[in-house]
Amino acid sequence: MNVQSISVSRETQVREVLAILNATGGGIVLLVRADGTFERTVTDGDIRRLMIDGSTIESSLDGLPKASSIVIDEKYTRRDALSLMNQHVINHLVVLDANGKAIDVVERSRIDDQILLSTPHMGESELDFVQQAFTTNWIAPLGPNVDAFENEVVELIGSKHGVAVSSGTAAIHLSLLLLGVGPEDTVFCSSLTFAASVNPIAYQGARPVLIDSEPDSWNMSPKALERALESAKRAGKLPKAVIVVNLYGQSADMDPIQELCRQYGVDIVEDAAESMGAKYKGRPSGTFGRLGIFSFNGNKIITTSGGGMLITEERELAQRARFLATQARDPAPHYQHSTIGYNYRMSNILAGVGRGQLRMLDDRVAARRAVFDLYSEGLADIDWLELMPEPEWSNSTHWLTAATIRPDVTNRSASDVIGLLSNELIEARPVWKPMHMQPVFADAQYFPHDNESVSTGLFERGFCLPSGSNLTKEQVERIIAVIRKM
Numbered sequence: 503m504n505v506q507s508i509s510v511s512r513e514t515q516v517r518e519v520l521a522i523l524n525a526t527g528g529g530i531v532l533l534v535r536a537d538g539t540f541e542r543t544v545t546d547g548d549i550r551r552l553m554i555d556g557s558t559i560e561s562s563l564d565g566l567p568k569a570s571s572i573v574i575d576e577k578y579t580r581r582d583a584l585s586l587m588n589q590h591v592i593n594h595l596v597v598l599d600a601n602g603k604a605i606d607v608v609e610r611s612r613i614d615d616q617i618l619l620s621t622p623h624m625g626e627s628e629l630d631f632v633q634q635a636f637t638t639n640w641i642a643p644l645g646p647n648v649d650a651f652e653n654e655v656v657e658l659i660g661s662k663h664g665v666a667v668s669s670g671t672a673a674i675h676l677s678l679l680l681l682g683v684g685p686e687d688t689v690f691c692s693s694l695t696f697a698a699s700v701n702p703i704a705y706q707g708a709r710p711v712l713i714d715s716e717p718d719s720w721n722m723s724p725k726a727l728e729r730a731l732e733s734a735k736r737a738g739k740l741p742k743a744v745i746v747v748n749l750y751g752q753s754a755d756m757d758p759i760q761e762l763c764r765q766y767g768v769d770i771v772e773d774a775a776e777s778m779g780a781k782y783k784g785r786p787s788g789t790f791g792r793l794g795i796f797s798f799n800g801n802k803i804i805t806t807s808g809g810g811m812l813i814t815e816e817r818e819l820a821q822r823a824r825f826l827a828t829q830a831r832d833p834a835p836h837y838q839h840s841t842i843g844y845n846y847r848m849s850n851i852l853a854g855v856g857r858g859q860l861r862m863l864d865d866r867v868a869a870r871r872a873v874f875d876l877y878s879e880g881l882a883d884i885d886w887l888e889l890m891p892e893p894e895w896s897n898s899t900h901w902l903t904a905a906t907i908r909p910d911v912t913n914r915s916a917s918d919v920i921g922l923l924s925n926e927l928i929e930a931r932p933v934w935k936p937m938h939m940q941p942v943f944a945d946a947q948y949f950p951h952d953n954e955s956v957s958t959g960l961f962e963r964g965f966c967l968p969s970g971s972n973l974t975k976e977q978v979e980r981i982i983a984v985i986r987k988m
Contacts, residue, residue, distance in 0.1 A: 505604050509534050516549060517559040530594050532604050539602040543571045573598050579925035580613045616927040620801040623972040628858030635850045645850030651857050659786040661813045663820035666848035667827050670775040670797030670810035675702035676823045677771045677793040683708050683742045690730055692722045692747035693936040694957035699747050699773050700937050712938045714951040718893050721754035722746050723951035730949040731766045743769050748777035748787055751901030756782050756790045778803055779867040781897040788813060803866050803901050804859035806852040867899045869971035873978055874900035880982035886912035904933055906963040916965040926984045933964035
């Protein structure tokens, strides 16, 4: 709001004040003293009271009583301003400089805009597929949308079989069941990940062995994996599987990882929960393991609200996964079960949402990459901040734009950035706390990259910025402006 255009003195006539209120529609004018310092706000209610007390439209504002208005200093944050507005039940707040002069008027409607980390981005066709589910009364798990969603996903990524399930975690759990993981077995897993990648190992009574990241992609370090496999071979206990996690929309360096796993005869489960739509050397993420998994949680690049999918080239594994995910019901005319099963199948309604979302995958990837590009351009000259690298072999979706602080350049911390953004109603998050640092996996064996723990450093210095495909350019520029204030 232009402060000069709404500033008046006590000599100003009521007629002029009414004209300003009518022209601006802001609801207030600012009464300033002869030296330019702010005295109080004036509203149409104040004018009405003046006229009730005998003033006319030709009268000046000299009859206005002395009053103090709620103000805030120029170093305010959005959170400060909103808190003050809520406390006093007002929608405007005058901003004063160090000399007591009004330099701005903050309006609730202008600042009450929270930017979240990664929100669902719905399209136009989801409702059509959901309506089909209602029309045909396919409400429960399984149904035409589930079958079609599975077929459409595997056709898109170039795999053969997909099994739609209730979550990405369920898909990982089924993968371990299919590979025969049981008590006392070991399973290697990336350490820098969300707990859902590792928890299914514990479901099976097996022991996780945690593998560090490498600095080029933040994903599983082939060097650390090689040392872990050599150690396991010497101990006479190779892992039943290696869960390779693709972090924040970017593939791991799969060629050396695949070669190591072939050399030692260990199956790969590719956790592509965060990387649907990404590519490694032109090949879709999720297709490099014996089993791959996707997540369609609400914050993912496409969503079914909650859901996931297991993919594989092997028909027998897909059939077994469907059997286990549907309570392991035997083919009998009555309810008969010869093995323990799970209630893991996706509902027909949610699969309908997924079918609509899938049609927009390329657009969503392009939008998130564009957000990353805006950050890259807007923060390029800030020497204490580095965005997550993207190796030449990677085509990342940038599901989340992540960055690290350079401690050799600044004493700022990732929590400083997160806190500053939070004060401006912008949600940022730390990078995943590595599993080897989690209390629940404190006893797990851990293999760092070379002689340093890359994932530990990334956690200590890293943070994730809002990255939704529905972010506007103006919102990204607002985030950049806040960071540049540091």
